[in-house]
Amino acid sequence: xxxxxxxxxxxxxxxxxxxxxxxxxxxxxxxxxxxxxxxxxxxxxxxxxxxxxxxxxxxxxxxxxxxxxxxxxxxxxxxxxx
Numbered sequence: 762x763x764x765x766x767x768x769x770x771x772x773x774x775x776x777x778x779x780x781x782x783x784x785x786x787x788x789x790x791x792x793x794x795x796x797x798x799x800x801x802x803x804x805x806x807x808x809x810x811x812x813x814x815x816x817x818x819x820x821x822x823x824x825x826x827x828x829x830x831x832x833x834x835x836x837x838x839x840x841x842x843x
Contacts, residue, residue: 779804 791797
């Protein structure tokens with residue numbers, strides 16, 4: 762799959778929204794931070810894609826919540842870990 766996605770990326774080279782120098786500055790800020798983020802998304806294009814993906818997951822979670830919960834043991838019974 763990766764090999765198929767590379768040609769379009771090569772064609773976008775030099776036309777991307779993200780500025781590598783600004784990304785490096787952002788990473789240095791994170792490194793120096795007392796509370797760095799667990800997840801860091803750099804660039805408005807990446808932010809848009811990640812936000813859309815998260816929204817899709819949230820929609821699926823809400824839509825299928827009842828089915829997801831229905832797979833639990835009755836009365837909260839759990840198998841003891843070994």
